[in-house]
Amino acid sequence: MGTEWAQIHVVPTEGTMSDGVRKLANGSWNARYVGPDGKRYGRTFGVKRDAVTWRGQELRLIDLDEWTPPAARKPKYEPGDDGPTVAEWVGKCIDARATRSRRPLKPTTVDNYRKLLRLSIEPTSLGSMALTEVRREHVVAWREQLPKATRTQNGKAYELLVSVFSDAVTEGLIASSPATLRGAGTPERAREPQTMTPTEVNAYLDAAPPKWRVALLLSVTCGLRIGEVLALRDRDLDLELGQLHVRRTVAKVDDGDGHRRIVLQEPKTKEAVRTVHLLPHTLGELRAWREMRPKLRADDLLFPNQFGKPLNDDVLRRAHKKAAQAIGRPDLRNHDLRATAATMSAQSGATVREIQAQLGHTTPAMALRYQTASAERDAERARRVSDAWGTGQT
DSSP: OHHHHHTSOOOOOOOOTTTTEEEOTTSOEEEEEEOTTSOEEEEEESSHHHHHHHHHHHHHHHHTTOOOOGGGOOOSSOTTSOOOBHHHHHHHHHHHHHHOSSSOOOHHHHHHHHHHIIIIITTSHHHHSBGGGOOHHHHHHHHHHSOGGGHHHHHHHHHHHHHHHHHHHHTTSSSSOSOOOTTTTSOOOSSOOOOOOHHHHHHHHHHSOGGGHHHHHHHHHHOOOHHHHHTOBGGGEETTTTEEEEOOEEEEEEOSSSOEEEEEEOOSSGGGSEEEEOOHHHHHHHHHHHHTOTTOOTTSBSSBOTTSSBOOHHHHHHHHHHHHHHTTOTTOOTTHHHHHHHHHHHHTTOOHHHHHHHHTOSSSHHHHHHHHHHHHHHHHHHHHHHHHHHHTOO
16 A cells, blocks of 8 residues: 555645645635545644644655555554643743744743743643643633633733644644634734824823933834833934834843843844834934933943843833823823824825834734724714814814
């Protein structure tokens, strides 16, 4: 039988949309191939990399004349055999991804994954189950038992489970992934971003502590993340061209003994490394601010702590909170400064792609949200003007 199958020679190819790996409407990835028996086989994964890897492994088995139908294979561990628990397997996967030679995880991502493991997986009955014993109903029960108040965290924990179960399939520990819940990793927003009007922005900046006004100005007009603002060096400013370059970010990571330390690191995505053009009035204020600091060197941080090291972002968060409360907007979070910058860009006619580039997003989804919200507000403004016109109240 094996020799007969070997007559059909299939050369493994790089996974693309045209050679057996495609993206599904729900965001997952499906890999397919035709086996030596002439039948089509497929499997769905949460991320493209896993789909490409699985398909490549299947094609290699065919090349080696070692292929058998997937349903006929036995996993390396059967229910009841000794094997890793779910929590142990998640921890192993995190460690492996953090130390791999190609594109290892950023320290902040490792920290976030370990936090999800500690809070959402280890304390649960699912976390203590043997990996080989988990079925879809166990994942459903786990998802339903998570606190409703942490929907975003729950979604991220589920996405982590999807990826590590996919790794377990690739490693041959289990035959298929039990994490197949539609929409479980993309919860609805618990809160929509809040924004300020230009008048409110001016009042907000006037109310900000003078020492941190420019830092908040860059966030609310350029759409920079708080970590990106705190990582800016003097060399990142181009006051001649009116640009700033986002190359690094400041983050907090767990040092392993319960303490958190502040680190400078590259952004998580290549899209976050970007050049942002300054608004003319922002450029003017930034030039005046820079002229008052003639001793700044190229590698000096613009907003350091008293020792010249990266500033704890709690300092800037407190400055933001003080300014927001002063203008009667205690509902504003620090991240809403980015939302304000994006909304103002949308109102000025910026395209989805332009807003995406400004914010350093990997997908246009969030930029489209801002543009849609801006259009809806403008439509409401037009209705109010029309109503006032009709009643003579202009």
